[in-house]
Amino acid sequence: MWAPSASWSIVLLLLLPSAHAQGCPTSSTGAQSLVQTKKLTSLTSADDSRANISIPEVLGPWTTAQALEASGSWAALAGMDLCWLQNFTTSTTFTLCVMLLGVAMFATACCGLAWSSAKSPETRGADDAQDPPGAICKGKSPPLANVPARLDALDGLRVLFTMQIILGHRSYLGAILPWWFGSADAVTYFFMLSGFIQTLSDSRKKVLYGPRDALAFMARRLGRLGPAYQAALLLDVAWWTGDHPVVVGLLTSLGLQSFFPIRSCGLHGFLSWQANSPAWFVSSLLIPSLCHPWIYRKLPRGGIMKLSCVLAILVVCDVGINYYDILGLSTSYWFSIFNFGPACCLTYLVGMMAAKLAVQLCEATESVVSIRGWMFDASFLLTVGLAVATHRVQTFPGDPGSGKHGLVCVIGFCWVLISATLVASRPACVSPLGGMLGASPLVAAADYCYGAYIYQNIFSIFDPMPKESLARFVLGVCCPWLAAILSKHLLEDPLNARLGKLMRQWTQER
Structure with a gap:
């Protein structure tokens, strides 16, 4: 189903040289590019087009002045200016029709995977993705009875990081917590958490991932991510006044925008890729999610030392x-590793390996009960402290930032995930911070994090309102959560229930 990505790559590579040869602006017209960039990012823009919506004074940890300065220097570094691609625009009606075609193809792929799963033979026998039970010292997997079924503290963290991203996108974060993580760090946590939770659940249930299980997993994953993704995309484009870049239609509706290393997040990004700017995360997550069954079966096996290495x-x-x-x-300026889906797969894989190591440690540290109560608290606070100490101000969305900061965040998040598992595996252990993060309101809100994230861009049309306005805060920050609640109960759950019913019906017809 991902064959279109190859053809898109070929088309893009063929078009770029030809456009450059025909006089597309290059670094020699850096001043002209900077003028255009400043026009797009004007603080006083009155244009109703979503492409020209005004940038708030503070964008998360970076300021507008710094962003404009970075835009000029990066535009000058660009080997060729891709602004010509943004001139291929069309009407709202045509764009929506093309996107509806993409939605139909997306739904067809989901139903096709579900049907193929129902018609595939059931896998029987030992789970060759797991080692046979044995002693830890001999490099064998531990019994899985100690692996917890729920990690409420991580659900609470998911809610806080989702709020951090929404506040950052609405420009509140810079005024409230100017020292806090950049949005890139929250996204790193989400990729790691996705791989970690799924692998931990698979290990606990001893999933075989034969042909039927693998296809069923892929169908359920598309059914989980697809409805809200497509609904937010259609609403966002329908509310977007003015013309639309042609490439935004089919490419984004199929979730393929992250298959190219194009800067696709934020108002400084490549606007042709931004029907729903935050949706790049879902596009990137689709790649490892659909490959998860195969990756899970190929994960290294062994003891603590081997898995740690x-x-x-x-x-x-x-x-x-x-x-x-x-x-x-x-x-x-036009390209970024930050939005490149294949690179994000590595972060997902780190989360998967952290889960494998957590399974081993749950058994190995069974006798060390006294330290588990504060292990999660210490790991989280230490990660925050070191991340703040190594954080350097980003100058534009998607800036890779400091390597030391990235190392601290990735290692710290690994230990936060593992320590949360260790604490949850011993109900008698008390974690003050874990208890607060695992509070009932936060755990309940965790079910709507995905929806709040994916629907947030719709409400960015209220950004020009005064920042101190209560209406702006309610519309921009609170309404995405309301939209997520409505979407889950009126759209996602009914569609997934229908998908499950079809899968059972097709299985019985075999």
Whole structure:
């Protein structure tokens, strides 16, 4: 189903040189590019177009002045200016029709996977993705009875990080917590958490992931991510006044915008890719999610030492690519490693390996009960402290930032995830911070984090309102959560229930 990404890559590579040869602006017209950039980011813009919506005074940890300065220097570094692609615009009606075609293709892929799962043979036998039970010292997997079924503290963290991103996008965060993480760090946590939770659940349930299980997982994953993603996309484009870049239609509705290293997040991004700017995260998450069954079966097996070494190697690779940008993809204003889906797979894989290590540690530390109560608290506070100490102000959305800061965040998040599992595996252990994060309101709100994240961009049309306005706060920060509640109960749950019913019906017809 991902074949279109290859054709899009070929088309893009063929178009770029030809456009450059025909006189597309280059670094020699850096001043002209800067003027255009400043026009797009004007603080006093009265244009109703979503492409020209005004940027607030503070965008998370970076200021507008710094962003404009960075835009000029990065535009000058660009080997070629891709602004010509943004001129291929069309009407709202045509864009919505193209996107509806993409939605139909997305739904067809989901139903096709569900039907194929129902018709596939059931896998029987031992789970070869798990080691046979044995002693830890011999490099064998521990019994899975100690692996907790719920991690309420991590659900609470998910809610806080979602709020951090929404507040940052609405420009409140810079005034409230100017020292806090950049949005990139919260996204890093989400990728790691997704891989960690799914792998931990699979290990606990001893999932086999034969053909039927793998296809069913992929269908359920598309059914989980797809409805809210597509609804937010259609609403966002329908509310977007003015013309629309053609490429935004089919590409984004299929979730393929992150298959290219294009800067697609934030108002400084490549606007042709931004029907719903935050949706790039879902596009990136689709890649490892659909490959999860295969990756899970190929994960290394062994004891604590071996898994720790593999995890360390993955952390170094992840930080090197996503923070140090050793591939050099962020050396142009138009390109960024931050929004590149294949690079985000490494972060997801780090979360998966952290889960494998957590399973081993749950058994190995069974006798060390006294330290588990404060282990999660200490790991979280230490991560926050070191992240703040190594944080450097970002100058534009998606800036890879400091390599040391990235290393601290990735390692710290790994230990936060593992320590939360260790504490939850011993109900007798008391964690003050974990108890607060696992409070009932936060745990209940965790079910709506995805919806609040994906619907937030719709309410950015209220950004020009005065920042101190209560109406702006309610509309921009609170309404995404209300939209998430309505979407989950009126759209996502009914569609997923219908999908499950179809899968059972097709299975019975075999």
